[in-house]
Amino acid sequence: xxxxITVPPSxxxxxxxxxxxxxxPLPADAKVLVDARHARWASPFGLTALLTLAQTRTERxxxxxxxxxxxxxxxxxxxxxxxAEELYDLHGTVPRGRAQNGESSVLLEITPVVRSEDVHxxxxxIQQRAQAILVKELSLDPxxxxxxxxxxxxxxxxxxxxxxxxxxxxxxxxxWQKRLGxxxxxxxxxxxxxxxxxxxETAQGRPRSDRWDDAMALEEAVLRGVSRFRDPGRGQxxxxxRRFIGKWGxxxxxxxxxxxxxxxxxxxxxxxxxxxLPCFPGAQMQITIPERLAAEKx
Amino acid sequence: xxxxNHIDVGGVLRRRVCHLYMDLVTRPTGAAxxxxxxxxxxxxxxxxLTVIDLSQVGLLDFSCADEVIAKLLLRYQTTALDGGxxxxxxxxxxxxxxxxxxxxxxxxxxxxxxxxxxxxxLQLVGALPEHGAQAWAALCAAGRAGAAxxxxxxxxxxxxxxxxxGDLCRLRVVIPVERDFVAVNVAAALARPRLQ
Numbered sequence: 308x309x310x311x312i313t314v315p316p317s318x319x320x321x322x323x324x325x326x327x328x329x330x331x332p333l334p335a336d337a338k339v340l341v342d343a344r345h346a347r348w349a350s351p352f353g354l355t356a357l358l359t360l361a362q363t364r365t366e367r368x369x370x371x372x373x374x375x376x377x378x379x380x381x382x383x384x385x386x387x388x389x390x391a392e393e394l395y396d397l398h399g400t401v402p403r404g405r406a407q408n409g410e411s412s413v414l415l416e417i418t419p420v421v422r423s424e425d426v427h428x429x430x431x432x433i434q435q436r437a438q439a440i441l442v443k444e445l446s447l448d449p450x451x452x453x454x455x456x457x458x459x460x461x462x463x464x465x466x467x468x469x470x471x472x473x474x475x476x477x478x479x480x481x482x483w484q485k486r487l488g489x490x491x492x493x494x495x496x497x498x499x500x501x502x503x504x505x506x507x508e509t510a511q512g513r514p515r516s517d518r519w520d521d522a523m524a525l526e527e528a529v530l531r532g533v534s535r536f537r538d539p540g541r542g543q544x545x546x547x548x549r550r551f552i553g554k555w556g557x558x559x560x561x562x563x564x565x566x567x568x569x570x571x572x573x574x575x576x577x578x579x580x581x582x583x584l585p586c587f588p589g590a591q592m593q594i595t596i597p598e599r600l601a602a603e604k605x
Numbered sequence: 606x607x608x609x610n611h612i613d614v615g616g617v618l619r620r621r622v623c624h625l626y627m628d629l630v631t632r633p634t635g636a637a638x639x640x641x642x643x644x645x646x647x648x649x650x651x652x653x654l655t656v657i658d659l660s661q662v663g664l665l666d667f668s669c670a671d672e673v674i675a676k677l678l679l680r681y682q683t684t685a686l687d688g689g690x691x692x693x694x695x696x697x698x699x700x701x702x703x704x705x706x707x708x709x710x711x712x713x714x715x716x717x718x719x720x721x722x723x724x725x726x727l728q729l730v731g732a733l734p735e736h737g738a739q740a741w742a743a744l745c746a747a748g749r750a751g752a753a754x755x756x757x758x759x760x761x762x763x764x765x766x767x768x769x770x771g772d773l774c775r776l777r778v779v780i781p782v783e784r785d786f787v788a789v790n791v792a793a794a795l796a797r798p799r800l801q
Contacts, residue, residue: 423631427623430630430664453664453702460630460666468632540671540713547667547709 309369314343318353320495320560320593324584326360331585340369344399347378351477351495352593354387355417358475361394362499363588370395376402385477386416414440414478414492415459421473426463429476430456440480445490446599447555455492455596458551461544462496462592469535470500470589487574489598499589503528503563510535521564522582529561529568548594557596563589572597607652607693607780607792610645614673615661617641628664635672642677652691652780654789660698660723670706675714682777693777693789697721704730717776719789727790734772736761741778744770744788751785 312329315322326341333339341357349357361368370391373379382388383402391397414436418429434456441447441455459478466474480492504524527533529549532542552559552570560569560577567581574597618626621641622634629635646655657674659665665673674696681692696707699720711718711731720728729741736759743758744750756766770786773779780787 423633424623426631427626427628427634430628430666434628434664450701453700454705456628456664457630457666457702457706460628460664461668464631464666464668540675540710543667543671543709543713547706550705550709 309338309340312339312341314341314346314357316345316347318343318346318348318357319350320352320356320562320591323353323356326356327585327587330360330587335363336365338366338368339364340371340398341395342371344371344374346373347375349378349382350593351385351417351479351493352497352591354382354385355475355477355495355497356591358387358390358394358417359497359499359589359591360587361391362472368395370397372397372399372401374399384416385413385479386418390417390419390475412480414480415476417475417477419473420463420466420476420496420498423464423467426460426467429463430460433459433478440492444480444598445492445596447596451555454551454554458548458594459494461548462494462594464544465590465592466496466498466500469503469506470498472498472500472589474498474500474589483595483597487597491598492596494594495592497589497591502589503561506535507533508535510537520566520582522566522568522580525561525563525566525568526580529559529570552594552596555596555599557594560593560595562587562591607654608649610649610653610655611658612642612645612655613658613661614638614642615659618662627662628666629659629662629669629673630664630666632668632672635669638669639673639677642673643680646681646690646692649690649692652693654693654695654792657694657696658698659696659700659703662698662703665703665706667706667709670703671710671713674707674718675710675716678711678716678718678777679714682775693780693792695719695721695789698723704728717773717778719778729778731776733776734769736769737773737776740766740769740773741788744779744786745791748791749782749785749787755786 315325379402388401415433437455438452441451442449463476474497476496478494483491504521507524529545532546534541556572558572558575565584565586569577569579571577571579617638622637700723708730715732717731717733729738739759740755743755752767752770753763756763774781778789780792
């Protein structure tokens, strides 16, 4: 029997939880059809998380692609189908080619990250495209392109260093009308690897505490820079990401296992820590950087 | 008194890792670059000031700054005590973003370093002891001075100045010369007209 998993019309880091709630009761080898026919919009997190979802299944899943032509076309521009056809049995009309409708909001197509060479490629590609978007459209300072690339580098390295499997990265800019009323640039980095808790558990001599779960592992890694390595220089990547996020008034959200932690700026109403979520392997990170308004410039 | 040595990190990156790379990112890349730098330093003897030149490096991320800069400083703090080369370092060609990464890793490891920015300005950065920057500035102005002179300039007792200069020597931004002290940049300038 095939279980249909319905993708909400708007798929982002928050609504992806609806997908996971449907998936949680099913064993990994259950046959599933991910039904995205009525999807109208997806964030980079939504798209990379859909690819990650397929990697968590032992039975090859099916995916019904969006019916709306502009949605399907957009998903094609992000490079989604090129990777999805490796992981899913695709149903419906998949746009062929890489149509470009005017200015693309895709700063970095969905890109697999497996080895450190992939991080080099991602960093080089993003610098070529980011300057115009970050400085001219989001009004960030000219140094922001390099800091943005540093942020992306550290986020991707988490996969290479800790996941134990490959993952995905995508970067996109769009107008976030509903929540913020300005443009944002969003980095999504998702993997189906071991996750933060199991990664930290591999550390030698780690003191055990009564409370040890996904939420605490996220607190340790994201807030306190703890790493599974004994080298005191480790754990600086996420600390660096946090520093830049603070400088830009941005948001960092990391989900792993059954918990999700967020560094929440004033413009957002997310909870700092969510526990008891449907279990999902690996780690999924989203970084959101808003347009800088004239009043915020010093 | 001190031999000067220059390492073009961009060149090392392209020679040792990939001839197409401009950016110093990821730990494996940083470890490979540091290994090559250590190999070059292994051929030196005595008291040496090495200019680590980042002019031809695009991006430097936190992980690479830790692998290349912090681990190099940590290693040569130790080898000096073990009778290895008496190595001092200045990092040159540092832009604002390089500095973000370098300062973060120095703070993390409680290290300090003299950097020369792309504009040519010398900055002492990292985890400095209280009055450390002023003591370094006093040494720069004096060229070579004893603890009493530095203490007088800073308005602190000579024994406190002695301890402070000892801390700066341990951080390898000041060089002990007989009973006096010299800032690393001044020592290099004495050896050659300009760091190169």
